[in-house]
Amino acid sequence: MKAFTRAAEMQTASLGLRSGGKSIGFVPTMGALHEGHLSLVRRARQENEVTVTSVFVNPAQFGPTEDYRKYPREPARDAQLLEREGVDFLFAPPVEEMYPPNFQTYATVEKVSAPLEGQFRPGHFRGVATVVLKLFNIIQPHRAYFGRKDAQQCVVIRRMVRELNLPVEIVVCPIVREPDGLALSSRNYYLNGEERRAARVLYRSLCRARELVEKGERRTEAIVREIRQLIEREPHARLDYVAVVHADTLEPVGRVAGATLIPLAVWIGRARLIDNLLIEESGSGLGFHL
Amino acid sequence: MKAFTRAAEMQTASLGLRSGGKSIGFVPTMGALHEGHLSLVRRARQENEVTVTSVFVNPAQFGPTEDYRKYPREPARDAQLLEREGVDFLFAPPVEEMYPPNFQTYATVEKVSAPLEGQFRPGHFRGVATVVLKLFNIIQPHRAYFGRKDAQQCVVIRRMVRELNLPVEIVVCPIVREPDGLALSSRNYYLNGEERRAARVLYRSLCRARELVEKGERRTEAIVREIRQLIEREPHARLDYVAVVHADTLEPVGRVAGATLIPLAVWIGRARLIDNLLIEESGSGLGFHL
Numbered sequence: 001m002k003a004f005t006r007a008a009e010m011q012t013a014s015l016g017l018r019s020g021g022k023s024i025g026f027v028p029t030m031g032a033l034h035e036g037h038l039s040l041v042r043r044a045r046q047e048n049e050v051t052v053t054s055v056f057v058n059p060a061q062f063g064p065t066e067d068y069r070k071y072p073r074e075p076a077r078d079a080q081l082l083e084r085e086g087v088d089f090l091f092a093p094p095v096e097e098m099y100p101p102n103f104q105t106y107a108t109v110e111k112v113s114a115p116l117e118g119q120f121r122p123g124h125f126r127g128v129a130t131v132v133l134k135l136f137n138i139i140q141p142h143r144a145y146f147g148r149k150d151a152q153q154c155v156v157i158r159r160m161v162r163e164l165n166l167p168v169e170i171v172v173c174p175i176v177r178e179p180d181g182l183a184l185s186s187r188n189y190y191l192n193g194e195e196r197r198a199a200r201v202l203y204r205s206l207c208r209a210r211e212l213v214e215k216g217e218r219r220t221e222a223i224v225r226e227i228r229q230l231i232e233r234e235p236h237a238r239l240d241y242v243a244v245v246h247a248d249t250l251e252p253v254g255r256v257a258g259a260t261l262i263p264l265a266v267w268i269g270r271a272r273l274i275d276n277l278l279i280e281e282s283g284s285g286l287g288f289h290l
Numbered sequence: 291m292k293a294f295t296r297a298a299e300m301q302t303a304s305l306g307l308r309s310g311g312k313s314i315g316f317v318p319t320m321g322a323l324h325e326g327h328l329s330l331v332r333r334a335r336q337e338n339e340v341t342v343t344s345v346f347v348n349p350a351q352f353g354p355t356e357d358y359r360k361y362p363r364e365p366a367r368d369a370q371l372l373e374r375e376g377v378d379f380l381f382a383p384p385v386e387e388m389y390p391p392n393f394q395t396y397a398t399v400e401k402v403s404a405p406l407e408g409q410f411r412p413g414h415f416r417g418v419a420t421v422v423l424k425l426f427n428i429i430q431p432h433r434a435y436f437g438r439k440d441a442q443q444c445v446v447i448r449r450m451v452r453e454l455n456l457p458v459e460i461v462v463c464p465i466v467r468e469p470d471g472l473a474l475s476s477r478n479y480y481l482n483g484e485e486r487r488a489a490r491v492l493y494r495s496l497c498r499a500r501e502l503v504e505k506g507e508r509r510t511e512a513i514v515r516e517i518r519q520l521i522e523r524e525p526h527a528r529l530d531y532v533a534v535v536h537a538d539t540l541e542p543v544g545r546v547a548g549a550t551l552i553p554l555a556v557w558i559g560r561a562r563l564i565d566n567l568l569i570e571e572s573g574s575g576l577g578f579h580l
Contacts, residue, residue, distance in 0.1 A: 007455050015457060019309055102539075104400040105419075105453035111394045129395075130454075137455040163395035165297050165427040167305060249392075 001083045003090040007098070007138045010091045014052070014140040023048045026141030026168075028132060031055040031092075032072035032186035033081050036176040040145040041085045043173055052139050053082050054091040056098065060106075061127030067270075072189050091139065098134060107133045107164070109156045112250050116263055117152050117274070120240050125156045132157055136168055143169045147176070148289065149183045151263055151276040155250055174289065175275070177203065183275045190271035198236035199268045202275040203290075205230040205242075209262055209277055210288050218255045220244040223262065231266060240265035240272070247278060257281070291373045293380040297388070297428045300381045304342070304430040313338045316431030316458075318422060321345040321382075322362035322476035323371050326466040330435040331375045333463055342429050343372050344381040346388065350396075351417030357560075362479050381429065388424060397423045399446045399453070402540050406553055407442050407564070410530050415446045422447055426458055433459045437466070438579065439473045441553050441566040445540055464579065465565070467493065473565045480561035488526035489558045492565040493580075495520040495532075499552055499567055500578050508545045510534040513552065521556060530555035530562070537568060547571070 004010040017024055025048030027040045033055075044051045055078050062068035075092065082090055106126050113125035136144065146154050154172045161168055176184045181203030182196075191199055205227040212223055224242055231239045245252055247259035256279055263276040278289040294300040307314055315338030317330045323345075334341045345368050352358035365382065372380055396416050403415035426434065436444050444462045451458055466474045471493030472486075481489055495517040502513055514532055521529045535542055537549035546569055553566035568579040 011455065011457055019311060021309060100453075102401070103453055104402070105450050106398050106400070107395065107454075108398065109395045111392070134453075134455050137457065140457075160395050163390075163393055163424075164397075165301065165424050167301060167427065167430075 001079070001087050001090055003079065003092060005091075005093050005097065007093060007134075010052075010089070011138045011140070013089065014138065017050055018140050022050050023143070024139065024141045025051045026135070026139050026144045027051070027053045028135050028144065028146075029053060029055055029078075030057045030071065030186065031078045032074055032189065033078045034176075034184045034186065036147050036149065036184040038081065038085060039176050040147060040173050041082065041087060043171065044143065044145050045086055047171070048143060050088045051086070052089040052091060052141065053087050054093075054135055054139070055079075056091075056093055056131070056135075058098070058127055058131040059095060060099065060130055061124050063121055063123065066121070067187075067190075072186050091135075098131065106130045107160060109160045109163070112152070112155050112159055115245070115250055115252075116241060116243060117265065120265060125153070128153055129156055129160050133160065133164070133166075136166055141168055143171055145171045145173055147174075148172050148278065149175045149185065149275065151261055151278065152250060155248065181207070183273075185273060187271045187273060191269060195236050195269040195271065198234050199271070199273060201231055201234040201237050201268075202264060202266055202273055205264070206262065206275060206277040206290055210279075210290060213256055213279060213286065213288075218257065220252070220254050220256070223256070227262075227264065231264075236268050238267040240267065247280070256286075291369070291377050291380055293369065293382060295381075295383050295387065297383060297424075300342075300379070300383075301428045301430070303379065304428065307340055308430050312340050313433070314429065314431045315341045316425070316429050316434045317341070317343045318425050318434065318436075319343060319345055319368075320347045320361065320476065321368045322364055322479065323368045324466075324474045324476065326437050326439065326474035328371065328375060329466050330437060330463050331372065331377060333461065334433065334435050335376055337461070338433060340378045341376070342379040342381060342431065343377050344383075344425055344429070345369075346381075346383055346421070346425075348388070348417060348421040349385060350389065350420055351414050353411055353413060356411070357477075357480075362476050381425075388421065396420045397450060397454070399450045402442070402445050402449055405535070405540055405542075406531060406533060407555065410555060415443070418443055419446060419450050423450065423454070423456075426456055431458055433461055435461045435463055437464075438462050438568065439465045439475065439565065441551055441568065442540060445538065471497070473563075475563060477561045477563060481559060485526050485559040485561070488524050489561070489563060491521055491524040491527050491558075492554060492556055492563055495554070496552065496565060496567040496580055500580060503546055503569060503576065503578075508547065510542070510544050510546070513546070517552075517554065521554075526558050528557040530557065537570070546576075
């Protein structure tokens with residue numbers, strides 16, 4: 001595995017690969033890698049001739065009161081894991097390389113960035129869109145891999161790629177979960193033992209939502225009420241939001257119909273965790289992705 | 291010359307050229323082509339194996355009260371001129387191809403977009419940056435050519451390219467002028483005979499500024515006062531702004547020193563015209579670009 005910290009050097013390598021006819025698969029990460037990230041790397045390896053992973057804790061996507069400074073950083077362990085997975089290139093720039101002094105250029109995806117995470121983390125998706133756009137320009141991937149845990153992020157990136165005519169295929173991969181259902185996240189590291197047990201309430205409440213829909217419930221109101229109740233009953237949990245929205249526009253819907261997303265964000269101790277249930281209408285009925 | 295109206299088809303052709311090792315020179319235009327545009331095309335032809343020109347009147351860079359609808363459109367004449375210049379590809383998409391319904395992704399270059407044109411045309415440079423970014427992604431150029439008449443546009447694009455890590459070289463070309471000094475612009479078509487004569491005041495006042503600086507004047511205040519007076523004396527002219535600014539940051543400066551830009555915008559009848567003087571410090575003294 002070859003590691004780069006300079007954008008210009010990484011870009012030169014990527015442009016060389018591209019003009020040499022190699023397909024490039026890209027997995028952007030903020031490091032503190034877990035099996036969720038590694039599942040993306042494995043998929044990228046299967047589908048491309050060359051795999052590039054970036055490790056960059058992006059300050060532009062953290063609010064001033066958020067966990068940018070304490071976000072887990074384990075560069076040596078990350079590099080070792082990626083090497084072991086057969087990643088070809090690691091791009092791990094310092095902050096000043098990505099955001100030099102007087103930096104002032106941003107990408108914004110307006111409507112789909114506004115609700116849900118956007119309401120609780122203003123500016124978050126502007127930071128995400130900007131860094132992903134920069135990374136795409138540096139790494140020049142044919143395909144880029146994202147986890148569906150960050151469902152709204154996937155919607156924002158997919159829309160940005162389409163609307164800015166980027167020649168990149170966005171591949172959204174399944175959520176990887178712990179045996180008890182907790183979605184893998186670097187922020188799970190913030191949880192102590194008791195909080196870790198409490199964190200199961202995210203998955204449990206989404207399972208309950210799936211059960212309701214399977215039994216015929218379609219009303220947003222009823223589904224949301226049930227999830228709220230489950231989370232309110234968990235003493236360590238505090239709900240930021242739960243919603244039932246259209247899976248592509250993220251606009252609220254009154255009933256489950258067609259492609260529907262049920263995302264939620266819950267504070268457990270000092271960790272703010274997110275998870276979601278995606279419901280798709282297939283020929284034979286509803287399909288659930290949890 | 292091959293003409294495309296669909297972004298996907300243009301992009302497929304460009305990616306093919308790139309992976310075939312061909313260098314691509316790109317000249318973005320809004321059509322109604324004049325010798326200024328053609329000077330860019332000739333430069334692109336000299337420096338690249340393949341030349342692509344786009345013709346697209348970009349609604350996103352016009353304000354609601356501006357001249358989007360009456361902006362001159364001469365697609366057949368434009369195509370003929372480009373064919374004659376040996377352009378290889380013409381990209382001329384319809385509006386809906388560039389801005390499909392529910393379009394919501396924008397690029398903004400914050401600080402350098404704010405003053406000068408930005409104050410009189412809010413949102414203008416967001417529209418410019420967005421369409422140029424889209425066109426770069428579609429056309430995948432190695433080099434892109436812009437005229438220095440739109441000096442602030444060049445600053446905005448150059449900064450966007452650097453900050454978003456786009457692998458494109460921005461080539462800024464000299465202003466092409468009529469024999470009496472008027473900078474070529476598609477908006478000159480709006481002028482009647484009397485207004486056309488009045489329009490000489492832009493060039494004349496910039497020549498006067500150059501003369502003052504050559505004679506040793508360095509104070510912004512004195513230079514601006516002189517230009518204002520010349521323009522106020524012209525009955526058909528109404529000044530939007532004149533300023534003395536740093537050529538890269540566009541921040542106001544109190545004195546001419548180092549790379550300095552003196553841009554102005556003047557209404558002549560229903561035409562809003564811009565022009566500028568660029569002053570650069572060279573080893574032997576000051577260099578003037580007019």
